[in-house]
Amino acid sequence: MTEAKPPADLAPFAGRFVDRTHWFAVRIYYEDTDFSGIVYHANYLRFCERARTDMLRAIGIDQRATHEAGIGTYAIMxxxxxxxxxxxxxxxxxxASRATQIRAAGCHIQQRVMRDxxxxxxxxxxxxxxxxxxxxxxxxxxWVEAFNSVLVSE
Incomplete structure (x- = not known):
C-alpha cells in the first residue's frame, strides 16, 4: 500500500480579517466540555489565545522568530x-478579535466569542x-506598524 499524501493546499485554518476585525472559527469537541456537558471555563482562554496568535500571524508578526532571536515576546499582563x-x-x-490600542511596549486586544x-x-x-x-x-x-494597519478605536 502506498502512503497517501495530503493535498498541497491543506493548512490549519488561521482565520481572516474582514475590515479591521480578525475572525477565527472553533468547533467544540467532547474534550472541550466538562462533566455537565458545557465548555469548561478555562477553554475559552485557550480558544482566544489561538485566535490572537493567528491574528498576529495574519498581520505579519512572527512571534517565534522574535523570541528565538532573543529580542523578546508578549506576555499577558x-x-x-x-x-x-x-x-x-x-x-x-x-x-472576533480587534486591536484597540498599541503602545511602545504593549497592546490591547478585545475579543468576543459568539455562537450565531x-x-x-x-x-x-x-x-x-x-x-x-x-x-x-x-x-x-x-510590529507597531502592523498593529496600526488594523487598529480600531475602543
Missing part, C-alpha cells in the same frame, strides 16, 4: 473576562512586550 452564555458539544463558535448571534464570552486583553530578562521593552517597529 491583564485580562478582563466575562462569561455570558454556555457553549456545548458540537457548537460552532466564532471569535449569541454572545458567549468576552475578553479584554492587555499584553506587554518583554525582553529576555522579563522587563518591558519597546516592541519591534514593524
Amino acid at each position: 491583564g485580562m478582563d473576562i466575562r462569561y455570558h452564555l454556555p457553549a456545548k458539544f458540537d457548537d460552532a463558535l466564532i471569535i 448571534d449569541d454572545l458567549i464570552f468576552t475578553a479584554d486583553v492587555k499584553a506587554a512586550f518583554l525582553n529576555p530578562k522579563g522587563r518591558p521593552t519597546r516592541q519591534p517597529k514593524q
